[in-house]
Amino acid sequence: MDLSSVFFIGNIMNLERIPNEEKLSLCRRYYLGGFAFLPFLWLVNVLWFFREAFLKPTYTEQLQIKSYVKKSALGLIVWVAVLTTWITIFQHFRAQWGEVGDYLSFTIPLGTA
């Protein structure tokens, strides 16, 4: 299904309908965008392109899409690990840190001693 002279507008749900080059370009942009402290973008990338990358019969760009999805998943896991660690540390040690803890806090639970 060669739709080379095709261009599309707007929000996409249906990855079927867009040509493979566009899919690749979209995947790549989402991947690159995620480097701006956006693990959510990587998550969206992984979820959206998962079927494309792994559950579809092979086509030319699929290998690259697969690599982007894998890299996004890796980045996502790293970010999740970092955030979980930080949140755990913060929640556990916030009370003990005194002033620094208050400075870092956006909301402070009432009634803790």
Place this chain on the structure above:
Amino acid sequence: MIIMSSNILSGVDTVLDVGQSWITINALIWLWAFGFCHLLFMNTSDSEEDSYNERSALVQCESPTIPSYHQDHDMSLPQETDTKRGRPVSSGLDEPGLVERERAATPDGEEEELTLKYGAKHVIMLFIPVTLCMVVVVATIKSVSFYTEKTSQQLIYTPFKEDPNSVGQRLLYSLLNTIVMISVIVVMTIILVVLYKYRCYKFIHGWLILSSLMLLFWFSFMYLGEVFKTYNVAMDYPTLAMIIWNFGVVGMICIHWKGPLRLQQAYLIVISALMALIFIKYLPEWSAWVILAAISIYDLIAVLCPKGPLRMLVETAQERNEPIFPALIYSSAMVWMVGMADSNNPDSADERQRNEGGALAQEGVESEDDVALGGRRRCSAEEDLEEDRGVKLGLGDFIFYSVLVGKAAANGGDWNTTLACFVAILIGLCLTLLLLAIFKKALPALPISITFGLVFYFSTDNLVRPFMDSLAAHQYYI
């Protein structure tokens, strides 16, 4: 460590005071944007005519010679699942009816039936987001007390402060507030239509981006802050910054550029809910009800009168075969058009490229049909270019529905009233969609629903609630 009182959060309060001015600015942007949100379109499959208009779209929709209901149902189902799973719609050769779209000569009865059935599917598709939005608003109102606390601050659009002691004065002031608010909306809508007519797209686009930025970042920041305070959760700035940053940026990408449809729909629902919560908090009691009533009347006038601004906007958009702006319209189905870049229609290609920044291309494909060979392209499986475009509902409608239900939930907190308003709005939406299927042109979505909602609210609050209370008090079960 000493016990922390809520005074420590006064820093946040001063930020919120600064936020007041931001809120007014943003509300300005949004009121102006609401101005043309109160539209309801139904676009179905493409027409083969040269000029697209709403009237012809439905007429030309698939009209096979399948007489029975059952088969029609089957036919519409694969279409729906097709859009979900992404199989090309016309490639289903076992569904010949889908392919034969260019059949013009069809009996009226079948058209009507198909139209109404098609509409029924989309009624359901709109119920879900409207319900979700209302659920989010009601859940927040019930749990986070911030949005029901009355502040002395008001938006500048409701300058008169209601005095709770005097009924007459309260009524008068709420009427005056309404007049101010509605005039602001009218002025903003007219400015928008003028800008649109003179093709100041960049300006409008910039405004939209600014207002979505405000909504996605600032209002969600406030909302999160209040939720954390309510549930007494400690939150630190770095994590919060990550959350807000991710939420906002991905939201901007999904709404204004390209992203999964479901995510975009979710974001639109969330921002409608946020805006509705702001309205619930900052509109004075009686003014809110009068404003709701007045806005439905305005909506009716603006969309249906020949010189109404919203109608002019829709007609201009249709003349130019352009989509109305993204980010203010919720679409129930995928809107994706493929443009064959023929040399025959360079102007439409240009137009499309101009609107490429995230615009929902509802009508875009029609311009190709000017040159297309009478729809023969649709028959071939490779050139499947159509899409089920579904129904579109403006975000302003979501917001005002949620405001109504949210206020019903906030006042007194009785579930009878809330549910009654919810049901009323859905019934109104059903009726509006039915009318849409009959009249086949852009209709205002507010009047019927808001009227039913208001009627149900006041009658339930004043009649049903005391009745149920006294029944319960006397332990009398009916």
